[in-house]
Amino acid sequence: MKPRKAYPSAVTIFGAKGDLTRRKLIPALYNLYIANHLPAIFSIWCVDFLPSDIDVFKKELLSGVNEFSRSGKADPRQWEAFAEHIYYLQGDFNKEDTYMQLKNEITAFETESKQRGIRMFYFATAPRFIETIAAALYMHKLCNNRNQHRIVVEKPFGTDLASAKKLNQFLVKRFDEKQIYRIDHYLGKETVQNIMAFRFANYVFEPLWNKKYIDHIQISVAEQVSVGKRGGYYDSSGALRDMIQNHLLQLLCIVGMDCPGAYKAETIRDAKTKVLKSVRPFTAAQVFKQVIRGQYTAGEINEVPAVAYRQEEHVAAESNTETFVAMKLFIDNKRWEGVPFFLRTGKSMTRQSSVIVVQFKDSPHKIFKDDIVPNRLIISIQPELEISLLFESKVPGLQMKLVPVEMDFTYQDAYTETLPEAYEALLLDVLHGDATLFMRADQVEAAWKVVMPVLDAWKKNPSKQLQFYKSGSWGPAVASNLLKPYAKEWFRLPSSEIVKKTAATI
Template identity: 45%
Template sequence: MNSDNCIIVIFGASGDLTKRKLVPAVYDLKKRGHLPDRFAILGIGRTEYSEESFREKLQADMEMEGDEANSSFFQDIYYQSLNTSSPDDYVKLKDKLTGLDKQLGTEGNYIFYLATPPRLYSLIPGFLSEQGLNSEERGWKRLIVEKPFGTDLQSARELNREILKYFNESQLYRIDHYLGKETVQNILVTRFGNGFFEPLWNRNFIDHVEITAAESLGVEKRGGYYDSSGALKDMVQNHLLQLTAMVAMEPPASFESDAIRNETLKVFQSLKPLNRDELDNCFIRGQYTASTIKGEKVKGYREEEGVDPESRTETFTALKFYIENWRWGGVPFYIRTGKRLPTRVSEIVIHFKSTPHKLFKKAFGTQDNFNKLIIRIQPDEGILLKFGMKMPGAGFDVKEANMSFRYSELSSVEMASAYERLLLDCMHGDSTLYARGDAVEACWEFIQPLLDYENSDDPPKIYGYPAGSWGPDCADDLIEGEGVTWRYPCKNLASDGMFCEL
C-alpha cells in the first residue's frame, strides 16, 4: 500500500522520544522504501535551532556520519521554534506548514505527533484548531497521542472530551507501542489463521492465562516521573490490558480497524469488576530493595534519584482477574510486571488443562501439566509449544518437550520496530493497532478500584523484594492449584525455570 504525501509534525522534537524512537523509525521506513515521494518532518520545540543545526543534532544523536548523514532523508527535516503553551505562536506554525506544503506538494496531509509532557495534550489540539489545522477540507489531519492518556478514570474522560472538541475520533491515534510489536500482531494470526488453535481457545480447554512484562533495569533517571506513576499506571492499565484483549477477543467479522477494536472493547467491558473485599487476595504490590547482582551493588528504589525516601509506589505488581463472558467464564487471568527483575522479557503463556486421568509418570516426580503455549513478545521473539513426550527406554516415563519457532530464524526478513509499524499505519489511515477512546476509558474503569485502594486510609501492603529477584514470594500464592507457579522465563525462549543463565 502506498502512503499519501504528508508532513509529520513532531511536538517535543528536541526530546528523548524523538531522537531515540521517532526519527530512527522514519529513517528506517525511508530505507525500506515505505515513505511517500513527497514527505517531510517538521520538528517543533522551544529551543532555538536553525534547520541546519537541528539536522546536525539529529545526525549526532543517531551517530551517523559520511554518506548516511548527508542523505536526502535529513534534507527533508525542518524545524520551527515555538512556545507550545502560547496560542499566538501557532500562527507561525500555520505559516511554516503552508510554505512547506506549497514547496513540497504534500497536499495538506499532516500528522501531528504529541511527544510532549501530558499536560499539553489538552492544550495543543485546541491551539491547532484555532488555526484551522484540524480541518480536513483540504487533505487529512491526524493526531497521535503518547501515553499516559489520563492518570485515572476521571482525567481520562476529561481528556477525551477536551480533545474531541477539536478532532474527531477517526482523526485520533492513541499510540501503545506494545501493539506495534510483530509477535503481538501474530497473536491474531495464531488464533484466527489456524484451525487447530481456535477450537481450543476457551474455558473448556484452557486452565489459566498468564502475562508477564519484566524489566531488568530500575527507574534509571526517571525516578521523579515514576514515583507519581508506578507499575500499575505505567504498564498494567495500557500495555498488559491491551495484550489481554488480544488474547481474549472474539473473532472479528473482518480485519477492518473498527471490527477489531469493537471486539477488544467487548473484552474490557467484560472484565469482572474488582471488589474491594477481594483485593487483598488478588492484588500484590512490591518495591525493589538494595541488592548485589553479579557482584555489582544495586540501589533500592527509595534510594534512586528523584524518589521519595518513604515512597510507597510499587515497582512490581501482580493481579488476578476474570473475564465474565461465555468463552472465558471461570478462567483466571494473571498479569505481572516489575522493574529490577532477573531479565527483560515480555510473554503470554496459555496453560491448557491437564488430562483428566494421569496415566504416565513424569521422569522426575509425578506427572504435571506439560501443555503450554508461550507467545514471546521480547526478546527472542517467537512461539513455543510445550508438551509431554516419552523418554527412551522401558516404561512410560514422560518428560517435557519443546517445539518452537523464532523470528530470528527468518534470516531474509528484517523485523520492523514497533514505532515503524505504527507510524506507517497512521500514514495509511489504519488505526487497528491504536487504542480507541471508549477502550481507554473502559481500562481505567477496571483499574480505578485499585487506585482508590492505594490512596485510601488503609492502603494495601507493599512487599520488598531484592533487586534481581522475581518479585515478592507471595506473588506465587495468587495462582490457583497445588504446586502451580508462574513461568520463570530466561532471555532465550525455550529456556525456563528458577535457575538459568540470565
C-alpha cells in the same frame, strides 16, 4: 493486498528535543525512508521551545539513529538525503506565534507539492501540553480535515478514569475520533501483532481457546531497568498506571478477544473493548486479596549495585509508589468464565522479559505415570521473539518413559530480514489512516475502569500490604501465592531451560 498509496505528508513532532524523538521517532522515520515506505514528498517539522542551530540539531538526531536504529549506523548519503526533509522550529507551545509560523510552513510545503497531503501531529511532550497543543491546532485550523489530518497522543492518557474522560471529551470536541491516534507502542511489536494471526489463521488452536481446555493464562512484563531519571514522573504514576492500565491490559485484549468479523480497525477495536468491559470489577476487599504491590529495595543487577526506589532521583523518601504489580483477573463471558488471567509487571527485576503463557488443562486420560506436565503455549514478546508449544513425548528406548519437549517457532530462524521496530509500524499506520493498532476512546476508558478500584483502595490505604523486593530479584515472593492452586510460581525461564526445568514450575 494492494499497496497503500503514499500521499505527500507533513509530519510535525512537538517535543522534538526530547528523548522519545531521538531514540524512537527519528530512527523509525529514517528506517521507513530507507525502506521506501515514506512518500517521495514529505517534511518533518520538529518543534521545541529550546533554541537550536539546525545543523547541530540534525547531528543530535543522527547520533540517535546511529545509537538506536535497528539498521545500525546511518549511511552518510541516505542520511543526508533524509535530513534534507527535516526542519527545526523554535516555539513555545503556549504561544500563538508558534502555530502561525508552523501553519505558514506547512501551507507552503503543500503548495509546492501541488497536492493536499497528510498532516500528522505527534505529541512527544509531557501530558500537561496535550490540551494546549490540541486547542491551538484546532483554533488555527492546522488539523481540520477529518480524512487527512491526524494527531498522535502518547501515554499516559489521563491519570485516572475521570481525567481520561475529560481529555477524551476535550479532543472529540475539536477532532473527529478517526483523527485521534492514542498510541501504545506495545501493540506495534511484531510478536504482539502475530498473536492475532496465530489465533485466527490457524484453526488448530482457536477451538481450544476457551474455558473448556485452558486452565489459566499468565501475562508478564518484567523490566530489568530501574526508574532511573524518570522518578519525577514515576512517583506520581506507579506500575499500575504506567504498565497495567495500558500495555498489559492491551495484551489481555488480544489474548482474550473473540474473533472479529473482519480484519478492520473498528471490528477489531470493538472486540478488544468488549473484553475490557467483561472484566469482573474488583471489590475493595478483593483488591488486597487479588492484587500484590511491591517496591524495589537496594540490590544487584548483573553484579552491579542497584539503589532502592526511595533513593532514586526525585522520589519521595517515604514513597509508597509501587514498582511491581501482580493481579488476578476474571473475564465474565461465555468463553472465559472461571479462567483466571494473571498479570505481572515490575521494574529492577532479574532480566528483561515479556511473555504470555497459556496453560492448558491436564490430560483427562492418565494412563502414563510420568504424564505430569500439562501442555503449555509460550508466546515470548521479548527478548526471545518466539512461540513454543510444550507437550509430552516418549523418550527413545525400550521403555515407555515420557518427557516434556518443545515445538518452536523463532523469528530468527524463520526469517532473514530484520524486524521493524514498533514505532515504524505505528507511524506508518498513522500516515495511512489505519487505526487497527490504536486505542479508541471507549477502550481507554474501559481500561481505566478495570484499575480504578485498585487505585481507590490504595489511596485509602497508602501503605497497606506494600511488599518490598530486592533489585535483581523476580519481585515479592508472596506474588506467587496469587497463582495457587493453578501453579507454584510465575513462568520466567529462558526458552533454552524450559524443557529441563519445567516440571519444577508446575
